[in-house]
Amino acid sequence: MQNSWISRLLPAATNTRPSEWGRAAIGVSLGTLLCVWICSQLFGTPVAIHLIGPLGASAILLFAVPSGALAQPWSIVGGYLCAALVSMCIVHFFGRNLDSACLAAGLALIIMCLLRCLHPPAGALALLVVLADPASARLGWGILAPVMLSAVCMLLVALAYNNLTRVRYPKITAQAPPAVVTPHIPGEAGITAEDLQKAMEQMDAFIDVTPEDLEALVRTSEHYARRRSIREVFAENP
Template sequence: MQTRWISRLLPAATHTRPLEWSRAALGVSLGTLFSVWLCSLFFGLPIAMHLIGPLGASAILLFAVSSGALAQPWSILGGYLCATVVSLIVVHFFGRDLASACLAVGIALLVMCLLRCLHPPAGALALLVVLADPDSARLGWELLAPVMLSAVCMLLAALAYNNLTRVRYPKKAAEPAPSVITPPDEGDPGITAEDLQQALAKMDAFIDVTPQDLEELIRTSEHYARRRSVGEVLSHAD
């Protein structure tokens, strides 16, 4: 039992190549630099640097795991907007202290879930907006401008860089799903897109994967299974 518990703490194996790590790393650096630089041109370097933490975290998502639901355009734009608005409202009623910052990040999470724009770096942004440096605090509601400018710049950088390096972004719109994903065997009804939706809902936890991703994974697995089956048949025939 103890060995099994310890094994859960170990990192899972990754399925990406070092070349992809390098591609993502360069994109993270360029995207963060571009966003902070452009924001500093309009609002000054101190304010731009105040936002660099959440931007760096967003860059990791948008360039390294761009296929995830947390990295899609609405996630970063909606997440940053929700976090900023919620935090400024909290500041208006409760001021700027640790308790207010913790309250803001909790409410921001609820709003992001409600609007389907969950973006973890926006949680850091909510804390920063409440516990802002003097330059950022003086902006008040005008802080929305540098925040959203930075988010848009990061998104534009991800759109350009990912697609130029042959990584499709954002995730393509879901195509109409076939009624049956896996061909049924005798006595087996097969798996449908609706079955995947219900299975995800049954797990009652946020999973950064879409039913479309699961369908593609299942079809790809079936492809390799068929190739293996044909190979076994041919080897026995020889």
């Protein structure tokens, strides 16, 4: 029991090559640098520095895990917009204090879930908009301008860089044919993306993967399983 609990604390194995780490790292650096530079030119360095934390976190998602549901265009644009609007409403009614900031982050999460634009860095953005530095606080509702400019800029850099480095972005939902997890038995239905979607909903948890990705993973696993089975048959019958 104790060993099982400890094993859950250990990091999971990564399935990406070091070359992909380098590709993503360059994208994160370039995306963050460009966004902060543009923001500083238009709104001043203090405002740009104030927003650099959420931008860096967004860059990790958009360049390192561009196929994730939380890294898609609507997630970053909608997430930043929700966080900024909710935070400014909280500031209007409750002022700028730690309690208000925490309330803004929680409410922003609910709105993002309702609008299907969950983006974790937007939670940090909600905190920062409430607990703004003097330069950002003076902008008032005008803080929406640098926030949305930064979100759109990061998205444009991700669109350009990911596709130029042969990583398809944004994620395109493909209608894949039904996949079968186990050897097909006549009269028995295979697993489809719709089945996986229902299973994910039943789990009642945030899962950063699409049913189509899961279906593709199942199909690829079946392919390798069939190849392994064929090799085992030939090995047993030389």
